[in-house]
Amino acid sequence: MAERTARVSDVVMSRAALAEAELPLYAGLPLERVRLIVSAELAAEAQAALLAADAIGFDTESKPTFLKGEVSTGPHLVQLATDTHAYLFPIARAGDHTVLRAILESATVLKVGFGLGNDRSALKSRLGITLGKVLDLGETLRGPGHKGTVGAKVAVAHFFGQKLQKSKKTGTSNWANRNLTERQLLYAANDAHVALQLYRAWLSSEGLTG
Template sequence: MENTISKEALNQLPLKHFEGKVDVVEDENAIEELVSELERHEAIGFDTETKPSFQKGKINQVSLLQFSTSEKAYLFRLNKTGLHPALIRLLTNPSIKKIGVGIRDDIKGLNRLCRFDHGGFIELQDHVKKVGIEDTSLKKLAGLVLNFRVSKRQRLSNWEAPYLTEGQVLYAATDAWVAIEVYHTLIKKFPNTEAQTI
């Protein structure tokens, strides 16, 4: 496996997005049941999205919390539901691994909504360095480890819009899904490398 990938090489790779089932959750009454589904998994992909602020010093609240398995993605619209106790239970559970890239900032953002002691988080940027990978952005990890490209076009879109567009839904699901797929692939390839939680 290469340890870096150039922009040119990345652009040669096929573009992929998550093709499984996606649940966009806007009803807080559905959260408990969906979190119970997620709790059946040993490891899940994790990410958040926040409406971009183009004003200096203004930080918006996290508006979307994403989890994904290989087959299904769960997009919780926190700007509509708040940070439900079941989600906090999942975020603090040390025995379910939550895999992501740049997750310290995500956790900080979620803590602005509600204070909690996180548990079971694995930062892919730390983990991949142990196997010699130098490029640590999610986009480059998808290229290096999974041999495909992901689009980042929706990143700065309005995550607090009344309805998420199909592009936003696919983007958000893909980010969490890529994290879990990179993790599974690296565990298979480097079974002796232990992933540390943060």
């Protein structure tokens, strides 16, 4: 147990060094493996693939707020990923959230992501969805005795020896837009997909099988 704790804590302890390192870029999913769920048929496809998995990557995006006291109306996009594909659910266009609810509230499929506290509360308050069986890697990887959480960038550098590029401009773009750009689709898809890949890498490093 002591050895396992030390390995996980190393992720936090090496933040500064990892930030300075010259690393190859993390490729991520290509656009052809990203599904924007805008029909009942696509929702059924996503449900079948996601509920068949042991674990899926999870994240949400919301239109940013800029005014003091402005309350977010997000999430505006929910991202879920298997090992091979990402499925993006635009909240405003989905209408019926039955499929999304079935996946997110599942007690058998593990949802893996980073910094999921806000996602959990926003889904509950806006959509009445209570997340079931969730693992926040940001908390898991920080190790005992450390404050804060580990981010995906640091984790990618630690486990893969690669650099995860995250555009601030894209991250703070309007996720409530009806027509998302390719940059938005890829950004959102890989936020969810990379979490799952890091979960797999963490399991392997710990000698676990899931």
